[in-house]
Structures are given as C-alpha cells and as structure tokens.
Ligand SMILES: Cc1ncc(COP(=O)(O)OP(=O)(O)O)c(N)n1
C-alpha cells in the first residue's frame with residue numbers, strides 16, 4: 001500500500017484559473033507523493049465536475065498519484081477516484097463510507113477534537129483540519145484554529161491530519177511539529193507565478 005500523501009493539491013476552478021495546468025505542474029514535482037482533490041465551485045454542474053475529475057484522474061493514474069473528489073461522491077465513483085472528502089454540509093461520514101465502500105480513502109473536515117473522533121469512528125481515514133490560518137480562497141469559515149488547534153485535533157485523531165487554509169512552505173515546519181501529517185493547498189499553487197517552483201518549495205518543506 002502506498003504511503004498516505006503529505007501534499008494535497010485542491011483544484012481551483014474560479015474564473016481565470018487553470019486547474020489542469022497546476023495539477024500537471026504539481027505532479028511533475030511530487031508524482032506519486034501527491035494527492036489531487038477535485039473541488040469545483042458549488043454552482044458548477046455535475047457534468048463540468050465529471051469532465052474535470054475524469055482528466056485529473058487520468059493525470060493521477062499516469063503518475064501513480066492519489067485522486068480524491070470533494071463533496072460529489074457519485075463523481076468519485078464514476079471516474080474511479082481513490083476516494084472522496086466530505087464536510088459538515090455534505091453527506092455524513094457514515095453515509096459517505098457506505099457510498100464509497102470499505103476500501104476507499106475518505107476524508108472528513110474536523111475543526112476540533114470531538115468531531116474529529118466522531119468522524120474517525122464513522123469511517124474517515126484522514127482528516128482535513130482547519131482553518132489553520134486565514135485564507136482568502138474560501139468565504140464563510142470560522143476564525144483560524146492556529147497551530148494549537150491543529151495540534152489538539154492531531155493529538156486526538158489517530159488518522160493522518162491534513163492541515164488546510166493559508167498554508168505556505170514557510171508554515172509547514174510548524175504544522176508538522178504540531179502533528180500534521182501533511183497539508184492541503186489551493187492558493188499556494190494556483191496563485192503562484194511558477195507552480196513547478198512553488199510545488200518544489202512545498203515538497204521540500206514536507207520531506
Ligand atoms: C483536505 C480538506 N480539508 C477540508 C476541506 C473542506 O471541506 P468542506 O468543509 O466540506 O468544504 P468544501 O471544500 O466542500 O467547500 C477540504 N475540501 N479538503
């Protein structure tokens with residue numbers, strides 16, 4: 001079984017972004033060590049999500065990388081992804097586990113230890129934990145939980161913790177010291193002038 005990826009790239013499908021170019025750049029550096037989470041805007045159609053996920057899944061398969069789908073688990077199944085990720089407004093974790101089956105990777109968002117434990121008991125195999133820092137990429141989040149918040153969840157989780165929100169290469173040492181297995185990023189790669197170089201920095205900080 002391959003080790004659980006430490007670097008998770010979440011696709012950025014906001015206007016003006018080029019998610020597939022960023023995925024290709026990240027795969028060129030991190031290869032099989034990368035997980036790509038296909039995440040589309042809430043307004044996107046299932047067809048658009050399916051088309052993107054199909055292409056990401058093919059890129060990942062070629063590189064031996066992990067492909068996950070956010071929220072829309074029927075699309076994860078339809079494209080043969082390795083798993084999915086759910087949060088508080090999505091399918092409950094136990095229902096997501098039923099949909100994906102016993103062997104799939106299943107991520108759940110957790111912001112504090114109690115919900116982290118509940119998610120793991122319900123079948124989550126990793127936790128997305130944040131917001132670690134402030135972010136401009138997603139609206140409506142609670143205040144950042146910081147290093148202390150990440151450490152509290154990591155200490156209670158028993159599964160890999162992937163820290164999310166405002167993650168940069170410079171912040172990775174603190175997050176790892178807090179117990180995070182790895183990180184998930186959108187802006188650090190999608191907004192970078194050179195996504196290959198930006199991936200290299202994240203990747204070096206994680207090794
Ligand atoms: C790795 C990771 N962590 C957290 C999230 C957020 O999931 P959720 O709370 O369901 O919010 P949306 O991403 O669906 O807007 C994530 N996607 N990935």
Ligand SMILES: Cc1nc(C(=O)O)sc1CCOP(=O)(O)O
Pocket residue numbers: 010109129130131132134135136137138141164165166167184185186187188
């Ligand atoms: C999709 C998402 N979920 C979050 C959470 O805390 O649940 S933060 C986030 C966006 C993270 O983007 P960036 O790496 O650009 O800060």
Ligand SMILES: [Mg+2]
Pocket residue numbers: 070071085086087088089090
């Ligand atoms: Mg969600």
